Amino acid sequence: MPLKSFYLLVFTAVLIVGIQAQGQSGLSSISGDSFESLPFKGLEGVLRAKPTNDRTYLDFVGSGDIQKSVSQGDNISANTGLGVIFERFRGFEQLIQSFELEGTINIASTSDSIIAEFDNNGLANRRDFGAYVLNPVSVNQSLFLNSNVYFGYPDETIFAEVARWVSGINIRAITSNNVWSYNDSIANLGALYFRIGLFHEFIPDNFRVKDDETEFGRSKYSIFFGLNYSYRGIIGDITADNNKELMQKVLGSTEKNFGGFEANFGFKLNNLRAEFQMPILVKENSISGLTNTQFIFSIKFIGGFPLRLTKVSDDNKSKLL
Numbered sequence: 001m002p003l004k005s006f007y008l009l010v011f012t013a014v015l016i017v018g019i020q021a022q023g024q025s026g027l028s029s030i031s032g033d034s035f036e037s038l039p040f041k042g043l044e045g046v047l048r049a050k051p052t053n054d055r056t057y058l059d060f061v062g063s064g065d066i067q068k069s070v071s072q073g074d075n076i077s078a079n080t081g082l083g084v085i086f087e088r089f090r091g092f093e094q095l096i097q098s099f100e101l102e103g104t105i106n107i108a109s110t111s112d113s114i115i116a117e118f119d120n121n122g123l124a125n126r127r128d129f130g131a132y133v134l135n136p137v138s139v140n141q142s143l144f145l146n147s148n149v150y151f152g153y154p155d156e157t158i159f160a161e162v163a164r165w166v167s168g169i170n171i172r173a174i175t176s177n178n179v180w181s182y183n184d185s186i187a188n189l190g191a192l193y194f195r196i197g198l199f200h201e202f203i204p205d206n207f208r209v210k211d212d213e214t215e216f217g218r219s220k221y222s223i224f225f226g227l228n229y230s231y232r233g234i235i236g237d238i239t240a241d242n243n244k245e246l247m248q249k250v251l252g253s254t255e256k257n258f259g260g261f262e263a264n265f266g267f268k269l270n271n272l273r274a275e276f277q278m279p280i281l282v283k284e285n286s287i288s289g290l291t292n293t294q295f296i297f298s299i300k301f302i303g304g305f306p307l308r309l310t311k312v313s314d315d316n317k318s319k320l321l
Contacts, residue, residue, distance in 0.1 A: 055089040057218055061104070081106035081139070085271075087218055089209060090152070095159065097152035097168075098209065100219060101145070108140035111177035111188075116250060129250045130289030132178060133232050133258075134279065135296050136191035142176035150201070167201035170226055180238060185246045189238035195262055197228025222268035230262035230279045232290070253285045274299045 061083040083104035090097060114132060117125045137144070148170050151163035174193040179186060201208065202223040210220045234256045238247055247254045258281045266275030277296040286292055 057087040059085040092152055094152040095154055097150040100148040104144040106139055106142045111141045112138050113179040116182040127289035130287045133191045134290045136174055136176045136193055138176035145173045147171045166198050170199050171196050182246055182249050187238040187243045187246050189236035192233040195228040195230040197226050199224050199226035226264045228262045232258040251287050253287050272301050
C-alpha cells in the first residue's frame with residue numbers, strides 16, 4: 001500500500017472521529033430550523049457542535065498512580081498509562097445510531113526491545129521481529145485506538161435494510177516504539193497497525209444497548225464479526241539507508257509497508273473484550289510471523305475511574321458526577 005494512500009485513510013479516520021467528538025461541545029451558529037431543508041438532516045446531531053440530549057458517557061481509565069494524581073495531586077510515575085472510553089447513543093431511528101471510541105496511551109522511560117538470539121542454524125527468534133510488526137501492542141510507549149460507528153434504521157429507507165446485515169464501521173489504530181538489536185547493531189523503530197472495515201453485530205440492539213438508569217443508553221454486550229482492510233508499517237530510524245542491512249538480517253527483507261485482508265471475531269462483556277483476528281498479508285518475500293495468514297488472540301480489560309456527563313438544565317449545561 002503506497003504511503004500517500006495510507007495517510008489519506010488515516011486522515012479520513014481522524015476526520016470521522018473529530019466530527020463525532022465535536023458534537024459534544026460548543027454552540028452552532030446555524031438554527032435548528034435551517035437544517036430542515038438540508039439533505040443530511042439525519043446527521044445534524046452528529047455534524048453540529050450543538051448541545052444534545054443524546055445519552056453520552058465518558059470514562060477515563062488508568063492505573064493506580066493516575067488515580068492518586070487526579071484525586072490527590074501526586075506526581076505521575078514515569079511508567080504509566082491513561083485511556084478514555086467515549087460512548088454516545090443517538091437513537092435507533094437515526095442514520096448513525098451510536099458512536100464508541102476507546103483509546104489508551106502508555107508512557108515509559110524506555111521502550112520495549114527485541115534482541116537477536118542465535119543457535120546452530122543462525123537467527124533463532126526471527127519470528128519475534130515479524131510478530132511485533134504484526135501486532136505492535138505494548139505496555140510501554142504505545143497508542144491504542146478503537147472506534148465503532150453503529151448504523152441506525154431510518155424509516156422506509158434502503159439503508160435501514162442494509163443496516164440489519166451491516167451493523168457498522170470499525171476503525172482501529174495501534175502504534176508503539178521498539179528497539180531492535182542484532183549483535184552490535186542497534187536501531188530504534190516504530191510499528192503502525194491500521195484497519196478499517198465493516199462488521200455485523202449478532203446481539204439485537206435492544207439487548208446490546210442497556211443502561212442501569214434508562215431503558216437504552218450504554219453498550220454492555222457485543223458479539224461481532226468483521227471484514228477489514230488491514231495495514232502494517234515500519235517507521236523510524238530503522239528505515240534509514242544505513243540500517244537496511246539490520247532490517248535484512250532480522251526480517252529477511254527491507255520492505256516497510258504491508259497491506260491485505262483481515263477477518264475478526266470477538267465478544268465484549270462490559271469492559272472485557274476478547275478477540276480473534278486473522279490478517280492475510282501477502283508479499284513476494286515471506287516474513288516469518290508477519291506475512292501470509294497469521295492468527296492473533298487477545299483479551300483486553302479496560303478499567304478505571306469514571307467521569308459521567310449528564311444534562312442538568314434546559315440551557316444545556318452539564319455537570320460532572
